[in-house]
Amino acid sequence: MGSKAKWLCKLALGPVLLLMSVVAMAVGGEASEYNMPQGVTAVGQQVYDLHMIILGICVVIGVLVFGVMFYSIIYHRKSRGVTPATFHESTKVEIAWTVVPFFILIIMAIPATTTLLEIYDTDNAELDVVVTAYQWKWKYEYLNEEGENVSFFSNLATPQAEIHNSEAKGEHYLLEVDEPLVLPVDTKVRFLVTANDVLHSWWVPMLAVKRDAIPGFINESWTKATEIGVYRGQCAELCGRSHGFMPIVVNVVSKEDYAQWFTAKQAEAAETKGLMAKTFTLDQTMERGEIVYDSNCQVCHGANGEGGVGNAIAGSAVATGDIGHHLDIGIDGVSGTAMQAFGAQLNDVDMAAVITYQRNAFGNNMGDIIQPIDVYNHKKD
Amino acid sequence: MGDHHHGPAKGLSRWLFTTNHKDIGTMYLWFSFSMFILGGAFAMIIRAELFQPGLQLVEPGFFNQMTTLHGLIMVFGAIMPSFVGLANWLIPMMIGAPDMALPRMNNWSFWILPPTFLLLASTLFMEGGAPAAGWTFYAPLSTTYAGPSVTYFIFCIHVLGLSSIMGSINIIATVMNMRAPGMTYMKMPLFVWTWLITAFLLVAVMPVLAGAVTMMLMDVHFNTSFFSAAGGGDPVLFQHVFWFFGHPEVYIIILPAFGVVSQIIPAFSRKPLFGYDSMVYATASIAFLSFIVWAHHMYTVGMPVAGELFFMYATMLIAVPTGVKVFNWISTMWRGALSFETPMLFSIGFLILFTIGGFTGLMLSIAPADFQYHDSYFVVAHFHYVMVAGAVFSMTAAIYFWLPKWCGRMYNETMGKTHFWISFIGFNLTFFPQHFVGLAGMPRRIPDYALQFADFNMMSSIGAFIYGASQILFLYNVIATIRSGDIVTDEKVWDGAEGLEWTLPTPAPYHTFETPPAVK
Numbered sequence: 029m030g031s032k033a034k035w036l037c038k039l040a041l042g043p044v045l046l047l048m049s050v051v052a053m054a055v056g057g058e059a060s061e062y063n064m065p066q067g068v069t070a071v072g073q074q075v076y077d078l079h080m081i082i083l084g085i086c087v088v089i090g091v092l093v094f095g096v097m098f099y100s101i102i103y104h105r106k107s108r109g110v111t112p113a114t115f116h117e118s119t120k121v122e123i124a125w126t127v128v129p130f131f132i133l134i135i136m137a138i139p140a141t142t143t144l145l146e147i148y149d150t151d152n153a154e155l156d157v158v159v160t161a162y163q164w165k166w167k168y169e170y171l172n173e174e175g176e177n178v179s180f181f182s183n184l185a186t187p188q189a190e191i192h193n194s195e196a197k198g199e200h201y202l203l204e205v206d207e208p209l210v211l212p213v214d215t216k217v218r219f220l221v222t223a224n225d226v227l228h229s230w231w232v233p234m235l236a237v238k239r240d241a242i243p244g245f246i247n248e249s250w251t252k253a254t255e256i257g258v259y260r261g262q263c264a265e266l267c268g269r270s271h272g273f274m275p276i277v278v279n280v281v282s283k284e285d286y287a288q289w290f291t292a293k294q295a296e297a298a299e300t301k302g303l304m305a306k307t308f309t310l311d312q313t314m315e316r317g318e319i320v321y322d323s324n325c326q327v328c329h330g331a332n333g334e335g336g337v338g339n340a341i342a343g344s345a346v347a348t349g350d351i352g353h354h355l356d357i358g359i360d361g362v363s364g365t366a367m368q369a370f371g372a373q374l375n376d377v378d379m380a381a382v383i384t385y386q387r388n389a390f391g392n393n394m395g396d397i398i399q400p401i402d403v404y405n406h407k408k409d
Numbered sequence: 410m411g412d413h414h415h416g417p418a419k420g421l422s423r424w425l426f427t428t429n430h431k432d433i434g435t436m437y438l439w440f441s442f443s444m445f446i447l448g449g450a451f452a453m454i455i456r457a458e459l460f461q462p463g464l465q466l467v468e469p470g471f472f473n474q475m476t477t478l479h480g481l482i483m484v485f486g487a488i489m490p491s492f493v494g495l496a497n498w499l500i501p502m503m504i505g506a507p508d509m510a511l512p513r514m515n516n517w518s519f520w521i522l523p524p525t526f527l528l529l530a531s532t533l534f535m536e537g538g539a540p541a542a543g544w545t546f547y548a549p550l551s552t553t554y555a556g557p558s559v560t561y562f563i564f565c566i567h568v569l570g571l572s573s574i575m576g577s578i579n580i581i582a583t584v585m586n587m588r589a590p591g592m593t594y595m596k597m598p599l600f601v602w603t604w605l606i607t608a609f610l611l612v613a614v615m616p617v618l619a620g621a622v623t624m625m626l627m628d629v630h631f632n633t634s635f636f637s638a639a640g641g642g643d644p645v646l647f648q649h650v651f652w653f654f655g656h657p658e659v660y661i662i663i664l665p666a667f668g669v670v671s672q673i674i675p676a677f678s679r680k681p682l683f684g685y686d687s688m689v690y691a692t693a694s695i696a697f698l699s700f701i702v703w704a705h706h707m708y709t710v711g712m713p714v715a716g717e718l719f720f721m722y723a724t725m726l727i728a729v730p731t732g733v734k735v736f737n738w739i740s741t742m743w744r745g746a747l748s749f750e751t752p753m754l755f756s757i758g759f760l761i762l763f764t765i766g767g768f769t770g771l772m773l774s775i776a777p778a779d780f781q782y783h784d785s786y787f788v789v790a791h792f793h794y795v796m797v798a799g800a801v802f803s804m805t806a807a808i809y810f811w812l813p814k815w816c817g818r819m820y821n822e823t824m825g826k827t828h829f830w831i832s833f834i835g836f837n838l839t840f841f842p843q844h845f846v847g848l849a850g851m852p853r854r855i856p857d858y859a860l861q862f863a864d865f866n867m868m869s870s871i872g873a874f875i876y877g878a879s880q881i882l883f884l885y886n887v888i889a890t891i892r893s894g895d896i897v898t899d900e901k902v903w904d905g906a907e908g909l910e911w912t913l914p915t916p917a918p919y920h921t922f923e924t925p926p927a928v929k
């Protein structure tokens with residue numbers, strides 16, 4: 029290979045990279061693997077357009093600038109025996125390349141401003157949802173005027189076995205939850221985003237919504253999805269150990285389906301209320317307790333109660349000791365540690381079930397049954 | 410005064426007690442390189458874990474410690490001290506001064522660094538592990554929810570700040586007072602100019618960082634609630650204070666790099682720097698603007714829309730002086746007589762890749778679009794293009810450029826060029842795909858990811874291993890040069906190099922410019 033050919037090979041690399049990137053970015057459509065998704069909201073489409081315009085501007089400037097540079101690299105080489113020029117300033121040129129970019133920026137700023145104002149316009153929402161972030165799960169609460177309040181937690185549903193590579197990973201690995209947020213299509217939904225412990229950020233790319241969840245403050249954001257479908261996202265702000273494991277799934281359904289779902293959830297809530305007064309057998313409690321434990325406690329206390337971030341439950345002095353103390357920890361947590369106060373997160377039925385479960389599972393076999401009413405009374409004291 | 414023309418002391422005391430700017434510069438450079446290797450090792454752990462979906466090597470808590478320490482060590486241990494080392498070596502030689510203005514303080518500002526980083530690294534072995542809240546350590550994850558190592562971390566930040574401030578005061582005092590007669594401000598080499606401005610930035614913002622960590626300390630140990638809403642404080646306050654330091658900090662990192670390439674590109678273009686005056690003004694305007702754009706890191710925290718707009722416009726504006734710099738460098742090359750020795754290759758690499766990083770910066774400045782980019786891998790790609798391909802590439806160029814002057818021996822050019830090409834390919838393979846996964850929705854700082862991100866992550870990891878390995882070649886080349894490189898004796902090692910340092914004998918003697926040179 030001649031030295032010239034060798035040079036051309038080397039030089040090809042830059043433009044090729046650039047071209048590759050442009051092509052790769054341009055093929056992006058819905059939920060692309062390369063590019064920002066266009067999303068299913070009007071705002072999302074605008075944001076996508078902004079992104080493509082600014083990318084386009086950058087590519088054009090890049091081609092010009094790198095073009096000049098590579099021309100120089102090829103034709104103004106010492107090995108070609110050129111004598112260097114001596115010019116080294118020109119006020120006119122300097123003014124030109126200060127002013128021209130300035131005007132390009134102004135052109136860019138105009139659509140950016142309109143889109144931003146639209147993102148900030150949270151008025152006239154038809155539905156309000158409070159999104160509260162916890163380490164490491166989301167809580168959704170629908171603010172409706174009448175009937176039972178609907179509120180639930182949404183936890184990672186991917187099994188630990190998949191994460192630790194002992195089982196094949198499913199299609200929605202790490203992007204699946206036990207209970208998704210359900211929203212009606214074509215409805216302006218306002219999110220009131222806050223957090224219970226540290227900072228988190230609620231991000232669903234297809235809805236073009238990202239809002240930080242900040243303890244003690246409520247941030248507003250909104251969306252209006254125009255297509256039925258399932259949209260997935262993740263927490264975007266580092267929030268500790270399991271930051272990578274608190275996904276978001278939004279299920280956008282038709283208005284009728286939504287109404288049906290909502291009524292069913294209200295009925296479920298009413299039923300839970302009814303359960304509060306009931307007395308359960310050990311088997312019933314254990315069955316419910318296992319479900320509650322797996323979705324709320326397992327991350328820190330281990331699938332077999334062996335511990336992890338939290339200490340072991342198997343053989344724990346608390347789980348095999350005084351019930352009152354055990355309930356205290358479950359309800360109020362241990363301040364200054366990762367052990368949160370679950371009293372506000374779990375209803376009394378679930379709390380009773382999970383405490384019972386901890387006292388009887390993992391070889392603890394205490395034989396105690398805690399009833400919802402016990403939790404209720406304990407909270408009152 | 411004749412008996413003062415002595416050489417260095419013997420043994421360890423030469424290094425411990427030295428006040429010689431060249432010795433101190435050398436120590437800074439070796440220290441920062443060792444931190445570069447340590448921070449790099451952490452990066453290799455991160456990339457190894459991310460090689461495939463699933464948790465393979467480390468558990469998530471440790472992963473967070475790795476990302477945190479990697480960031481802290483690279484910013485405060487590798488990049489910043491390396492440029493201070495370069496300043497020590499070069500500023501006196503470039504302005505015709507015999508040494509730095511405050512040599513004893515110079516010794517101190519170096520020697521407090523190694524114990525500090527030792528302490529920081531040792532937190533890995535503490536109960537609860539090293540700090541794990543990211544290099545941006547947002548409260549309350551870094552305060553109420555942090556392990557006991559946070560106190561040590563705060564102490565470390567204080568000492569690093571102290572070191573930076575002492576170093577900066579020294580540079581300011583040297584540049585203002587010790588220029589050779591005739592060396593007016595507008596005749597100073599650009600490297601000196603960019604460092605002078607950087608030093609002012611450092612003096613202005615390091616105390617702000619100290620304020621932030623002091624408030625953390627109070628929150629952790631003295632029951633205050635600066636950053637806790639439960640006690641009437643505000644977690645977002647932390648971010649404002651941090652980024653008021655943090656954004657100027659990124660320019661602290663890049664301005665000296667601008668200075669370096671502004672020396673090297675003219676040398677290998679055999680043509681004076683185009684637009685010297687406008688380069689100085691652009692640097693100053695970047696420095697000024699860097700104080701009023703901090704909240705572009707916080708577009709999603711829920712600022713009032715007026716604040717959001719202000720920070721968006723101000724950030725977009727920064728692209729203008731940045732563009733001016735790029736245009737000037739390219740005009741310098743235009744119709745020159747170019748040759749492509751290793752320093753020039755790294756400078757051209759800088760020019761291309763830094764410009765790409767600047768483009769993504771411009772994209773990030775668009776607030777509505779940043780709602781999608783923020784805290785995704787797109788941001789990770791952006792800042793590695795500006796910090797690694799910007800700062801680290803220019804630093805590498807600087808070492809190849811001035812090493813022959815320093816030690817009177819020439820590095821191996823073939824090995825240097827190989828180092829460049831492996832670095833360039835490895836770097837792009839690592840970070841270019843991160844633009845894609847970021848846009849497609851992969852958040853940063855996660856130890857495991859969804860399956861659609863797998864291919865690009867594997868590419869990234871392979872690239873990272875290549876880039877990492879290329880640094881071993883660099884180390885070997887530098888050591889081989891110092892010990893047995895071909896002797897050079899020309900004062901001007903490079904035919905196109907201009908400036909006072911190239912009028913000195915090669916290798917540069919232990920004491921230089923004891924009588925000030927005459928500057929035309």
Ligand code: HEM
Nearest residue numbers: 659663705706728731767770771773774783784792795796
């Ligand atoms: C054209 C000039 C630049 C512009 C307009 C720009 C803009 C931005 C913006 C808006 C962000 C926030 C992105 C987000 O978190 O959503 C950002 C992040 C960042 N930029 Fe730049 N940038 C520029 C140049 C630089 C330079 C020269 C450096 C350093 C050498 C740098 C280092 C960083 C770093 C370290 C971050 C991420 C910090 C973090 O969150 O960890 N940027 N940049």
Ligand SMILES: [Cu+2]
Nearest residue numbers: 263265267271
């Ligand atoms: Cu998170």
Ligand SMILES: [Cu+2]
Nearest residue numbers: 656659705706
């Ligand atoms: Cu910034």
